Amino acid sequence: MADETLYDTLLAEGLISNESFEKIKQKDANPLFSIHWEIKTLLYVGILLLTTGLGLLVYENIDSIGHVFVLLFIALISVGCFVYCFKYKLPFSTSKVNSPNTAFNYILLLAATSFVIFAGYLQYQYKVFGTHYGMATFVPMLVLFFIAYYFDQLGVLNMAIASLAVWMGVTVTPSDLLEKYDFNSTAIIYTYLGLGLVLIVKAIATNYFNFKKHFKFSYQHYGVHALYISLLAGYFHFYDFLYALLWLLGIGIVSFFLYKDAIKHHSFYFLLLMILYSYVAISSLVIRMLSPGYNTGAVGLIFMYFIISALGLVLLLIHFNKKLKQHDQL
Amino acid sequence: MISYNKTWLANLRIREQLKNELKKGNITPQEFTTVTEKYKDGFYTPNLLGRIGLFILTIVIVGFTYALLSLMAGSSAESAGWFCFLSVLSYTALELIVRFKFHYRSGVDDALLVISGIVFSATVFFLIYGDSGRDDKLFLSEIAFIVSLWLTLRFDDTLAAAFCAGSFFAMILFGWTKAGSMAMDTAPFVMMLGSIFVFWRLSHYKIKKAVVNYQNSLLIAQIVALLVFYAAGNYYVVRVLGDDLKGIDSSYQTAIPFGAFFWLWTMLIPFVFIALGLKQKSKLFLRTGMVLVAAAVITYKNYYHLLPVDVEFTIAGLAILALVYGVTRYLKTPKHGFTKDDIDEDIKADEIKVESLLVANSFADTPTAPADNGIKFGGGDFGGGGATGGF
Numbered sequence: 001m002a003d004e005t006l007y008d009t010l011l012a013e014g015l016i017s018n019e020s021f022e023k024i025k026q027k028d029a030n031p032l033f034s035i036h037w038e039i040k041t042l043l044y045v046g047i048l049l050l051t052t053g054l055g056l057l058v059y060e061n062i063d064s065i066g067h068v069f070v071l072l073f074i075a076l077i078s079v080g081c082f083v084y085c086f087k088y089k090l091p092f093s094t095s096k097v098n099s100p101n102t103a104f105n106y107i108l109l110l111a112a113t114s115f116v117i118f119a120g121y122l123q124y125q126y127k128v129f130g131t132h133y134g135m136a137t138f139v140p141m142l143v144l145f146f147i148a149y150y151f152d153q154l155g156v157l158n159m160a161i162a163s164l165a166v167w168m169g170v171t172v173t174p175s176d177l178l179e180k181y182d183f184n185s186t187a188i189i190y191t192y193l194g195l196g197l198v199l200i201v202k203a204i205a206t207n208y209f210n211f212k213k214h215f216k217f218s219y220q221h222y223g224v225h226a227l228y229i230s231l232l233a234g235y236f237h238f239y240d241f242l243y244a245l246l247w248l249l250g251i252g253i254v255s256f257f258l259y260k261d262a263i264k265h266h267s268f269y270f271l272l273l274m275i276l277y278s279y280v281a282i283s284s285l286v287i288r289m290l291s292p293g294y295n296t297g298a299v300g301l302i303f304m305y306f307i308i309s310a311l312g313l314v315l316l317l318i319h320f321n322k323k324l325k326q327h328d329q330l
Numbered sequence: 331m332i333s334y335n336k337t338w339l340a341n342l343r344i345r346e347q348l349k350n351e352l353k354k355g356n357i358t359p360q361e362f363t364t365v366t367e368k369y370k371d372g373f374y375t376p377n378l379l380g381r382i383g384l385f386i387l388t389i390v391i392v393g394f395t396y397a398l399l400s401l402m403a404g405s406s407a408e409s410a411g412w413f414c415f416l417s418v419l420s421y422t423a424l425e426l427i428v429r430f431k432f433h434y435r436s437g438v439d440d441a442l443l444v445i446s447g448i449v450f451s452a453t454v455f456f457l458i459y460g461d462s463g464r465d466d467k468l469f470l471s472e473i474a475f476i477v478s479l480w481l482t483l484r485f486d487d488t489l490a491a492a493f494c495a496g497s498f499f500a501m502i503l504f505g506w507t508k509a510g511s512m513a514m515d516t517a518p519f520v521m522m523l524g525s526i527f528v529f530w531r532l533s534h535y536k537i538k539k540a541v542v543n544y545q546n547s548l549l550i551a552q553i554v555a556l557l558v559f560y561a562a563g564n565y566y567v568v569r570v571l572g573d574d575l576k577g578i579d580s581s582y583q584t585a586i587p588f589g590a591f592f593w594l595w596t597m598l599i600p601f602v603f604i605a606l607g608l609k610q611k612s613k614l615f616l617r618t619g620m621v622l623v624a625a626a627v628i629t630y631k632n633y634y635h636l637l638p639v640d641v642e643f644t645i646a647g648l649a650i651l652a653l654v655y656g657v658t659r660y661l662k663t664p665k666h667g668f669t670k671d672d673i674d675e676d677i678k679a680d681e682i683k684v685e686s687l688l689v690a691n692s693f694a695d696t697p698t699a700p701a702d703n704g705i706k707f708g709g710g711d712f713g714g715g716g717a718t719g720g721f
Contacts, residue, residue: 006344015365020357027356032664033611035657036672038620043654050647056640272383303398310391314438317383321376 067125074118081111089151094211097152105153112147112156116140137167149212157215161199161222168195189237192230199223224270227254228277251281268324279313331483332543333428338371339543345369373434384437392420392445410456417449443487451477468508471500482547491547495554499524507575514576515587521562529555556618563595566629600626611667
């Protein structure tokens with residue numbers, strides 16, 4: 001319910017100019033009804049239905065269509081989209097490059113996605129790389145990173161980072177990951193610790209060399225999660241050894257640097273991550289110290305710990321939220 | 331009645347309204363800043379991330395406080411009365427936080443409201459029916475209605491409003507169907523009439539100055555009324571709910587009275603809503619209608635199969651994309667007051683060709699409905715969660 005008399009009041013108070021007042025009156029006399037959201041929703045639903053339907057159609061009739069035809073079709077989409085992108089792209093720059101039009105981003109995403117599907121299909125059906133799964137994931141990863149930087153596309157960058165994670169995981173334990181799906185092995189933990197470090201280094205380097213600076217958030221986002229999760233996993237994996245404390249120390253170090261970075265860049269998001277992951281680590285330590293007794297007193301103490309610590313966190317969050325309010329951003 | 335500071339709420343509304351004008355390019359950023367300086371509020375409202383974080387933490391605190399107090403209370407904590415006491419405690423905390431710490435949609439107040447509302451309703455029901463093992467749905471919906479009405483009046487909370495409207499219609503349904511088999515068969519029509527009446531009254535009161543602080547809740551109640559209006563005549567709902575209330579096993583394909591009428595209703599009402607939405611330029615009708623088209627399709631698919639699924643999907647996808655393409659082409663320049671561009675966001679008003687609009691407007695003589703651009707219609711506030719199978 002818009003208050004129509006508001007603008008008269010504001011005009012009388014001298015808070016808006018005569019010119020603006022007239023503008024508002026004129027525009028509001030002929031309000032436009034936007035169906036932007038409706039069209040966009042229908043577009044999504046339509047594309048989803050069409051692609052699902054076509055996918056099912058191909059899947060059920062693969063015998064009569066043949067793999068070669070399907071592969072050719074996917075390749076055609078990919079190449080067609082890439083040709084469009086190369087033709088209309090803006091010149092490369094080390095800073096942020098805007099897309100020339102709204103459709104460009106979607107077409108580039110379609111090109112990259114269909115390329116990945118093409119490579120995966122090729123490997124799955126014809127075993128182009130044989131059993132060299134490392135190579136099979138390495139090549140698409142390189143291509144994705146190239147596309148992300150060349151066309152300045154964040155969505156493709158996220159895909160590239162994900163494929164980096166897959167490649168590292170696959171290279172270390174191809175059989176484990178594919179057959180046993182075993183995340184508890186130390187090799188995986190060390191690998192993803194490494195992944196986290198690599199991503200963080202990339203984030204720092206991106207910032208330091210001022211090369212596609214706006215990519216920093218993606219690197220840091222995935223890097224921080226990978227680091228924390230692998231450190232926590234390491235802690236619980238070596239739970240019964242003294243060595244476990246080293247992993248907790250690692251969490252402490254990460255939290256310290258993340259805190260400094262978050263404050264410096266006014267990022268409430270990373271502050272929140274820092275607080276929540278550290279809280280999990282500290283809480284597990286507290287429970288460990290309190291739990292040997294297993295009596296009512298210890299349970300009461302644990303309850304009390306959670307109430308008081310959560311209250312403390314609430315106050316902390318409110319404090320930081322107010323502190324960063326002027327620079328409200330991710 | 332509302333527990334928030336009314337002046338601050340008014341200032342929030344003014345700023346929201348001016349933000350829209352700023353986005354449309356009607357006022358300058360300097361003007362926006364001066365107005366913002368003048369119309370301040372003292373609420374504590376964090377951003378979305380902060381709200382989610384505080385919501386989770388508050389749930390943790392309340393849960394462990396309940397547990398600790400129960401631990402200390404010992405065996406007396408095993409009665410429903412004890413939990414009733416706890417819920418009153420958390421409600422008191424909610425009132426205090428809002429009054430003295432000025433929390434407004436901060437996550438803390440959301441969490442306390444959800445917990446105390448659900449626990450209180452459930453324990454009152456157990457206190458009265460706990461031992462007898464009876465299952466009185468009418469009474470349960472009455473409790474839920476009273477509790478959620480109170481919470482809505484105090485906090486204009488969308489979730490409470492949705493519960494309030496839902497339990498109101500549940501009261502009508504359970505109350506009416508108590509009267510026997512004749513009432514059972516007429517229940518769909520009673521629900522239709524009831525929801526029309528509610529919607530009509532809500533629309534009437536919504537523009538009154540006295541309820542200016544309850545716009546969110548009233549909108550939610552309107553949506554619920556529209557959904558109930560459709561559901562009352564939806565073939566699947568009528569059949570399954572009817573069998574359920576009569577105690578018949580619904581796996582038998584029993585014929586329901588007025589079957590053809592209900593099929594017609596199921597298929598036509600969504601399009602009637604969309605047509606109404608376009609005619610009156612009402613997002614409420616338009617979007618509800620779009621959602622209900624999906625409901626109609628699912629209802630139909632539940633009973634009949636025309637073509638293989640893949641062919642159906644492909645055809646439907648093509649048809650929708652063709653429709654989108656057609657509408658986009660048609661609205662290349664705004665026509666009849668419609669535009670395909672997002673006027674609320676990032677669009678400079680100059681990009682929309684005003685001349686063509688003025689021409690179109692002089693042809694159209696339909697009175698324009700009050701623009702509800704200022705009202706959020708994303709339903710994002712439902713995200714509170716945790717309120718599903720609470721009863």
